[in-house]
Amino acid sequence: MPPGDEVVLRVENLVKHFPVKGRVPFTSGGVVKAVDGVSFDLRRGETLGVVGESGCGKSTLARMLVGLEQPTSGAVRFGTSVVHQARGRELRALRRRIQIVLQDPYTSLNPRRTIREILLQPFEIHPDVLDRRRRIERIKELLDLVGLDPGLHLDRYPHQFSGGQRQRIGIARALALSPDVIVCDEPVSALDVSVQAQVVNLLERLQEELGVAYVFIAHDLSVVRHISDRVAVMYLGKLVETGPEVSLYESPRHPYTRALLSAVPVPDPAGRQGRQRILLAGDPPSPVDPPSGCRFRTRCWQAADTCATTEPPLAAGAHPVACHFPLAA
Amino acid sequence: MSAPVLTEQALPPAPAAPRRSFLSGYLRQPVVALSVLVLLVMAVLAVFAPLIADEPAGAGADVLQPPSGAHWFGTDDLGQDIFAQVVWGTRTSMVIGLAASLLAIVLGTAIGLAAAYFRPFDAVATVITDVMLALPTLPLMIMLAAVVSPSVTTLTLIIGFFAWPEVARLIRSQGLVISAMPYIDGARVLGATGWRIVTREILPAVVSLMVVSVLLTASRAVISEAGLSFLGLGDPDAWSWGRILLNAQRSGTIAIAWWQTLFPSLAILFLVLAATLAGTRFNDTRDPRRNGG
Numbered sequence: 001m002p003p004g005d006e007v008v009l010r011v012e013n014l015v016k017h018f019p020v021k022g023r024v025p026f027t028s029g030g031v032v033k034a035v036d037g038v039s040f041d042l043r044r045g046e047t048l049g050v051v052g053e054s055g056c057g058k059s060t061l062a063r064m065l066v067g068l069e070q071p072t073s074g075a076v077r078f079g080t081s082v083v084h085q086a087r088g089r090e091l092r093a094l095r096r097r098i099q100i101v102l103q104d105p106y107t108s109l110n111p112r113r114t115i116r117e118i119l120l121q122p123f124e125i126h127p128d129v130l131d132r133r134r135r136i137e138r139i140k141e142l143l144d145l146v147g148l149d150p151g152l153h154l155d156r157y158p159h160q161f162s163g164g165q166r167q168r169i170g171i172a173r174a175l176a177l178s179p180d181v182i183v184c185d186e187p188v189s190a191l192d193v194s195v196q197a198q199v200v201n202l203l204e205r206l207q208e209e210l211g212v213a214y215v216f217i218a219h220d221l222s223v224v225r226h227i228s229d230r231v232a233v234m235y236l237g238k239l240v241e242t243g244p245e246v247s248l249y250e251s252p253r254h255p256y257t258r259a260l261l262s263a264v265p266v267p268d269p270a271g272r273q274g275r276q277r278i279l280l281a282g283d284p285p286s287p288v289d290p291p292s293g294c295r296f297r298t299r300c301w302q303a304a305d306t307c308a309t310t311e312p313p314l315a316a317g318a319h320p321v322a323c324h325f326p327l328a329a
Numbered sequence: 330m331s332a333p334v335l336t337e338q339a340l341p342p343a344p345a346a347p348r349r350s351f352l353s354g355y356l357r358q359p360v361v362a363l364s365v366l367v368l369l370v371m372a373v374l375a376v377f378a379p380l381i382a383d384e385p386a387g388a389g390a391d392v393l394q395p396p397s398g399a400h401w402f403g404t405d406d407l408g409q410d411i412f413a414q415v416v417w418g419t420r421t422s423m424v425i426g427l428a429a430s431l432l433a434i435v436l437g438t439a440i441g442l443a444a445a446y447f448r449p450f451d452a453v454a455t456v457i458t459d460v461m462l463a464l465p466t467l468p469l470m471i472m473l474a475a476v477v478s479p480s481v482t483t484l485t486l487i488i489g490f491f492a493w494p495e496v497a498r499l500i501r502s503q504g505l506v507i508s509a510m511p512y513i514d515g516a517r518v519l520g521a522t523g524w525r526i527v528t529r530e531i532l533p534a535v536v537s538l539m540v541v542s543v544l545l546t547a548s549r550a551v552i553s554e555a556g557l558s559f560l561g562l563g564d565p566d567a568w569s570w571g572r573i574l575l576n577a578q579r580s581g582t583i584a585i586a587w588w589q590t591l592f593p594s595l596a597i598l599f600l601v602l603a604a605t606l607a608g609t610r611f612n613d614t615r616d617p618r619r620n621g622g
Contacts, residue, residue, distance in 0.1 A: 066518045095520030108511040112533050125520050173515065 009042040014074035034060040036237035047214040049228030057237040062185040099174040103186040105166035109158040116154040122176040142172040164195035243319035253326040367603035375420040382413035403588035406580040417568035430547035432489030437496025445504025461494035474562035544608030548601040
């Protein structure tokens with residue numbers, strides 16, 4: 001199913017600041033600007049990849065999208081509802097539409113529950129979705145859908161499964177209520193490389209069959225490229241570039257994107273010859289006290305005076321970039 | 330839909346149900362077996378006390394007899410049989426120990442779990458718990474027991490009320506670990522209510538800790554009860570080990586009739602030791618895979 005034009009999830013200027021305690025009691029040590037003004041639209045059946053290095057706010061973004069974290073400002077809109085303002089029945093309805101696949105398959109399933117109990121849980125929380133008698137049948141359907149043998153597994157505990165199998169169970173749980181959006185928070189980074197491919201392919205197949213939209217968060221650029229229709233690059237709590245997968249990977253316009261892409265290993269020695277690798281100096285600046293103007297300027301090789309004074313906006317268009325001196329396409 | 334390709338094979342069938350093997354592994358330790366045996370014997374004595382010995386009352390002819398075939402544990406200055414007193418005392422001690430400990434467990438678990446999951450409540454609960462732990466418990470218990478009319482019920486309430494903070498702290502610390510697990514986030518995203526998460530996801534993870542707590546708290550409650558009774562604050566209508574000691578001290582026979590203090594003291598020692606050992610060994614034997622993670 002190709003991505004449609006209908007927007008299912010609209011993120012508007014989302015901000016999350018975490019207050020930090022100061023060294024002196026009763027003083028504030030400032031705030032960590034984990035996510036600082038992120039906006040994007042997610043269309044039905046589309047995959048938006050979000051990449052960025054550790055600590056850039058990817059996971060905080062994911063947690064806000066599913067309502068685990070309350071944003072400081074901004075909104076996540078699903079249809080006519082605002083995720084963080086919904087209460088009661090509206091919130092329950094939203095929960096069914098937006099689900100999450102967690103990062104670590106070893107801790108994302110309750111070790112004391114059998115697979116049957118874990119997969120029945122969504123229906124117990126939302127008893128109106130499915131008649132009690134049809135639930136076991138539906139669980140088997142779900143297991144079949146995620147490539148697990150539906151006959152065997154129901155009364156086993158999570159520790160009796162491998163990492164890849166557990167992640168499939170986690171995906172089955174997320175799919176149980178037939179959501180429109182699944183936020184995948186680094187769903188494969190805890191898995192072996194060989195299993196990563198299986199899980200990513202599974203997610204792609206499920207999208208084709210069910211038309212679910214993904215926000216796919218990862219730090220592995222090749223995995224993101226494989227699954228995404230559009231990619232957003234995040235740096236220190238802000239999106240620096242978003243665009244269709246092909247154009248972003250083939251002709252990155254933001255220096256940071258270029259640097260990230262140049263760090264992806266190329267499995268072909270011949271292909272490495274003419275390649276220019278960009279090594280970024282130092283660590284990302286502290287999100288407590290980000291640089292003025294463009295946040296990337298402290299590590300950017302083409303920073304100019306403007307960059308320190310004016311913050312570049314994420315310009316509109318098909319392939320927007322937040323840079324005063326975007327690279328030639 | 331194409332048939333799914335299964336490259337990861339399911340593991341071979343699991344060994345026997347872990348629950349049963351855990352219990353038998355626990356009971357197979359000699360120390361545990363002995364402790365459980367002692368606890369069982371005490372429980373039988375408590376339940377069937379009227380069948381084993383008459384309730385000691387009135388004065389008898391044999392005064393201050395040392396242990397013999399007729400009076401296994403000897404007699405006191407009123408001629409009452411010490412064995413009968415100890416057996417009937419087992420009843421009071423176990424009832425108060427268990428009831429007070431259950432009260433402490435219920436209070437402590439509720440407060441500990443609520444503190445672990447509901448963050449705003451945690452600050453309040455922690456302060457209250459710390460204050461309770463810092464209070465000098467024994468003097469307060471003595472004061473309270475002196476104010477209210479002493480009976481088995483009031484003793485239970487007083488001892489239980491002063492025992493919950495340690496349970497709450499224990500349960501909270503384990504609950505905090507569980508609340509931070511990603512599967513709790515998973516349940517929240519599915520729309521589970523706080524009540525459901527606490528009772529269905531966190532509570533099962535602290536049950537084994539509760540078993541340990543019941544045993545350890547009960548043993549402390551038995552000591553508290555004996556102490557209060559020895560101080561004359563026990564239920565005057567119920568025999569208890571502390572009361573036997575009190576009688577010995579009051580009548581001045583404590584210096585000459587060693588049997589009057591030895592046997593109730595041994596009873597206290599055995600019960601407390603058995604409960605403590607059973608509790609700590611249970612804690613040590615818990616399968617780490619089915620616990621915490």
